[in-house]
Amino acid sequence: MKNALNPLSGFQQLMPEEQVLFDGMVDTIKSVYRLCGFVPFETPAMERKETILAAKGGIVNQVYTVSRLQGEVDFRRKLEQDGSNADIARYFDNTCTDMALRFDLTVPLARFVSTRHGELTFPFRRYQIQPVWRGERAQAGRYRQFLQCDIDIVGNEQLPILYDAEVPVVMANVLRKLGLDSFVIHLSNMKILKGILTSLGLDDDEEITQALRIIDNLGKAGFDSTVKSLSELGSINQVHAQELLEMIISSNDLEALVLKYGNSSPLLKEGVEELTDVYNTALAFGLSPDSIKIDLSIARGLNYYTGTVFETFVNGYRNLGSVSSGGRYDNLAENLGGKRFPGVGMTLGLSRLVAVLKASGKFDVKSTKRESVLVTVQDYKMIDDYLSITTSLRSNGIVSECMLYEKSLPKQLKYADRKNFRFVIIANEEELKNGSVNVKDLVENCQENVQIQLLNEYFQRKSNL
């Protein structure tokens, strides 16, 4: 019984006041997504196991499947008895379902677009704000369930590169609206590093992937250690590795890159053209040059992204990692077969972002009173009056609540304080009969006698309720 009350480890549980702030952030994110012409989209929590297994980049290790509790109980009982393994296997298959919980929002999007493209108008611009589940080991900052806020723009057979510039612009708007002013979106294009590595003599995908992983870790491992790791791969000598890393670190001299490696790698040339195009278009879309930076060391999503890639770091909180990442993929549904749907998207990790905001004091549940009214009750004979005041406030859009729980006025005032009400209405029988009440303003710390029929006006004037 005691165990039934233990919370599960690895899950975030916000207190109601924190949830108010969190929901406010979700509303902000949604409103910017909508403003920029994205439509809402949701999928069930479950996908077919086969869909998850087929999808590229599936983190099979961390995928949760869904079974029937009754089936599990029956199966466990069966195991106590005798029976052939074939019997047991049959029972086990009966316990399992064909469902697994989604571990990202891309696989469900891919499955949906692959099967329903005939009903969609392209480019399909959707936002999706839903939880995903991963069987992480419980540790600080790693949750088994977290909210992803994705946008993607998906084309049918083709998607112009200009859309690669729109996505980070939208994301920058979101971050600014959330109160983060100081962040940089790091921009690169996978074709560049792949092109350089190929022209340096790496030719199989496995080796390139390994090299990219080493480069992606440059920030943590440092220059010398990265040179060492690269040259240990075999196909790159130390001088080349050193030159390559210097190029990556300076990043801004794309012309020099093309001069040096362009002749041997058309892929690199293409990457540089795309990168320049995306960067300039983002500026034309109004993105401040302070908020975007070309950074060739960005090499995430190796198996997935085929061109543009993004990572977003909050100044002063680089150690928290990227709060918003994404990129361009050649084919959303590559491993599900069928038509080609190229796309570009970014995801915003709200849990991680909340960590950043908490650290910078921007997630403070006690900072402000709620613009709301507590109607206290002094005399139950007059209960209809208290209730009708509450009803009238609500029908005028003023958040309000009638205190029917605590009897003593001091306790009612304490409730108002603990629940962050800004206003408290106090009235006894005589005052109510005279058609007036006392209104306490806990922000301006004053009290006024107000005619009941003028209450709505009064609150509308006093606040932005």
Next chain:
Amino acid sequence: MKNALNPLSGFQQLMPEEQVLFDGMVDTIKSVYRLCGFVPFETPAMERKETILAAKGGIVNQVYTVSRLQGEVDFRRKLEQDGSNADIARYFDNTCTDMALRFDLTVPLARFVSTRHGELTFPFRRYQIQPVWRGERAQAGRYRQFLQCDIDIVGNEQLPILYDAEVPVVMANVLRKLGLDSFVIHLSNMKILKGILTSLGLDDDEEITQALRIIDNLGKAGFDSTVKSLSELGSINQVHAQELLEMIISSNDLEALVLKYGNSSPLLKEGVEELTDVYNTALAFGLSPDSIKIDLSIARGLNYYTGTVFETFVNGYRNLGSVSSGGRYDNLAENLGGKRFPGVGMTLGLSRLVAVLKASGKFDVKSTKRESVLVTVQDYKMIDDYLSITTSLRSNGIVSECMLYEKSLPKQLKYADRKNFRFVIIANEEELKNGSVNVKDLVENCQENVQIQLLNEYFQRKSNL
């Protein structure tokens, strides 16, 4: 591979345009809940199996548990080999987790209040809008995942009966804001039927539960069949059963009820007092007498509700069942042990409600143009101008999108039509250089030439963007 693309049966998949309407409904529900002083609250999708099993009324049959995909694969391989059942049992336990998916929002609330009550201020008024999962057989209108929109008011040790009146008032506000004007909240109190049944000689809980189930089915089974079922129980004769049902059907004569059964049942008297109190208080809270009705045949949640019970039927759609139900419970966390937390709550089944709205033509995705602007692109030389118009509109809160996908103007206009844009901006190089564009209004079916610097003003005047 083909199977990976088959959608799972038993799940609802809204198209993006439908999701827009659905999300609008969720926003409306939230805003009314907030207006009435409820705070948002969310819990993880998973609860401990033990918590779910311990909770009263758990539908164990339909509960989904969560396992590790990798574990399942390993286990299945193990079964191909030899091994003792004890070995297999150990492997199986390793596959399973201690987690199950929630099947309602009450169990998570009970678990949370039981463990965190020290940090809460009572009454705890929370709303919770989250999906729940049930292993239903796939059939029309029954989903394996559906959205519940709950409110509850929970007290610590006690909760005044007046709160039982507030909850249906809030729910009536929600339904009206959702565009439903014609519904009736049916109100009863479990103590009344329990009291009558006891005074008729039923004395064990099992028998009372059976009788309540028979009465709850009155609407479907009809009068004669219900009399027959009741008298077959043994403890009630046919005359008594008939009298009882007549009382229930007339419902309004509570005084007669007390006169007839009150002396032998204090519980019935208490129920009648509470019911009268709740009814009158709901009217004092502003609920129209057309929207609430005493109906003693309401006997749902037999194991759970201990006093007031509610069911809500939409006029003309009674066959769809109750769209919003709830009631008073003596102890939220009864089977989890610890302190007593009485509460009252209602849930709104949004999936079912959408069915009602669809049937009454109020869920029409094509009914209105979106107040939004499509900036078409005629000349890629001028792309920066098109982009900066889009950016400027967005920064003035006007939903807008720049068409970077289709090249031909007719195709761009078709896109605007299919995606329900109200406005389309059309301009060539010359017009842009002269600082003006053409704006097509697809609602008023007219076109105007507008100065670029006056565009924001223009749209703000033309619409409620």
